[in-house]
Amino acid sequence: MRHAGSINFNPRYPTVGDLREKAARRIPGFAFDYLDRGCNQQVNLRRNRSDLEEVILKPQYIGDFPGCNLETSVFGTTFAAPMGMAPIGLQGMIWPGAPEILARAMFTHNLPFILSTVSTASLEEIARITEGKFWFQFYHPAADAVRDDLLDRAWASGCRTLVLLCDTPTFGFRPGEIRNGLSMPPRLVPSNLWQMARCPAWTWATLKKGMPGFANLHAYMPKRMNLRELGNFMDGFFDKRMTEAKLSYIRDRWKGKLVVKGVSTPEDAEAAVRLGMDGIIVSNHGGRQLDAGPSSIASLQEIAPAYGDRITVMMDSGLRNGPDIARAVASGAKMTFLGRAFMYAVAALGNAGGEHGIHLLKTQLQQIMEQLGCRTTADLPTHREPF
Template sequence: MAFNTKYPSIDDLRTRAQQRMPRFAFEYLDGGCNEDVNLLRNTSELRDVQLRPNYLRAHKGANTKTTLFGIEYDAPFGIAPVGLQGLMWPNSPEILAKAAHHHNIPFILSTVTTSSIERASELTEGKSWFQLYHPTENSLRDDIIKRADAAHCPVLVILCDVPTFGFRPRDIRNGLAMPPKMSIQNILQVLSKPSWALNTLRYGQPNFETLKPYMPKGLDLKQLGKFMDQTFSGRLNAEKIKPIRDMWKGKLVIKGVACHEDAEEAIRLGLDGIIVSNHGGRQLDAGESTIKPLASIAEKYGDQITVMMDSGIRSGPDVARALATGAKFTFMGRSFMYGVGALGNQGGDHTISLLKAELQQVMEQLCCEKVSDFPNHLIK
């Protein structure tokens, strides 16, 4: 499928999304934490990676298909889990789930987004992955995992890099910290963005759809914050992961790994994959960019566990850089949300098509015939 040539880059989509979204929603999507140092470092240091082309070698054409956990996907990238998607653009998780299924790439649903496990599974014919925020109560954990299993999710992703919520000054100013609040200023922002407002009226106020069965009815915003604090404990350890491994018979991945010790623990616990990530620069401003630990983790542990990456990837060349550095697969969150914010129902298809075209061009330029060959083009 061809992309809309008015928006031939993720930066173009970001600019258009900013024009169409209320400021509080755009800043929730776009911002990092503290002073945004690691947010910016994620992309800038990834783009320091250079690739070597071969121009005179025989070339049979480039194929972006890749196999991950026994499933062949059409491209080596997927849609990362993003919380509160429907707040940023109404119905966006469903738009993206449909697009991912249409283009045969993975879609990961977050526990705290605005569509349910069951709906995502319906839209993807049982192919969507699910990311679990670890609940405080084992009974709630077990019930959510059983729902993911009943929905035929092939991969369960457990999150380890949110032991506490990131300190995000924009969200605090905009009233999107916990507990959230809607100010007069926010209401005025909504009124200035009629497309966003009309779509919100059409699809309804966004809710934590997966969590609805467990939430008391009629919670106000302050009570919602208290419920979330009491319901989830983000800090993982081996004792919390072991029962999940025992219970989940599908592929189990941990997201947020940023050091060798955590990679080794994931291997010891029998996990199938790790996503090297710093939560898009939204948790620890003083941390490393994702490309730095990826290189050493992939080199040391890549033959023992499937190593993937997200955070900082904004283009087809960025996907190529991550794959050349050692990732077997990549995920993006903001890039796809910019697409939906810019183009609504067409945003998912457009963004995937754009990234596929960019990646195909890089492969042709390098004389790289298959995704697994990218490391051969890395300039070290």
């Protein structure tokens, strides 16, 4: 594993909020809305944040303190900190080359990177960047042959942790994407062209990189489809509802670690344990699927005490800073994943964004652990106020 060299950190952007504001000015509105917004009225997007901010951590100020260690072990691998890159689709539309930038930064800093099936970088390219040390989020295809081929490609690429998505039985109702006519590649209608013209850095980078596409799916897509045909193809390509039969089949076939992502209830956590999964990621898809559902931190606080000693429990959705990571780990998560925070960094700073985002979050996490007097991430639960 390569280790970090000099840190590329820009002091003009000392918070994720600063990066978000810069990203909003630097990328087209349709790309920013896709990254930033949730579904329906964005109630659960807000709930993710408000519930996290209610978690209180207790400091211990008197006594010896030799320092803190951020390292965290998951599935037999020790990572530099309890955080990684959450899977995000269409990353290259938000910023050209974003998955490659973030995969390289995560690998350099010894942090887990999860690639989405519908990312704009292929399994094979991310495997080359990370020397096969990445996780793959698996959207279940409708065709058995495609399912098996994607599983074989992931294994051949070196991936040993497969993340099975279970919280997209239907596509989320997202008014911003409807208004923008979101598509891949972006539709060249007057409103989108105007947005691109106002963002010359994004437009120039896109021209250099080439229009983004679904890199993992090219082998299964008919050639020369128009936008309507592409939309129809994508709508029918995935078998969106996860079932126990699907999980059992993949469990029998996949020899590495299996994680179910999108768990938000004890019932689904129990099913994951019963079916032999190795881990779960408690998640509500960043508030992008079910506006009336619970926040991820509320689900974690219910699931982790009951299942944390039976399966590896992790979390994403709503995390924006180092204190949030500490709150989630203190609530029972062994690892946390952030999506928007790292994508804001890349959208704001381009190639430097991955390094900047990692340095920022690790610095914040270390500061709060030192303030608490917490020596290791495993000790964080002892600093949490009762639920």
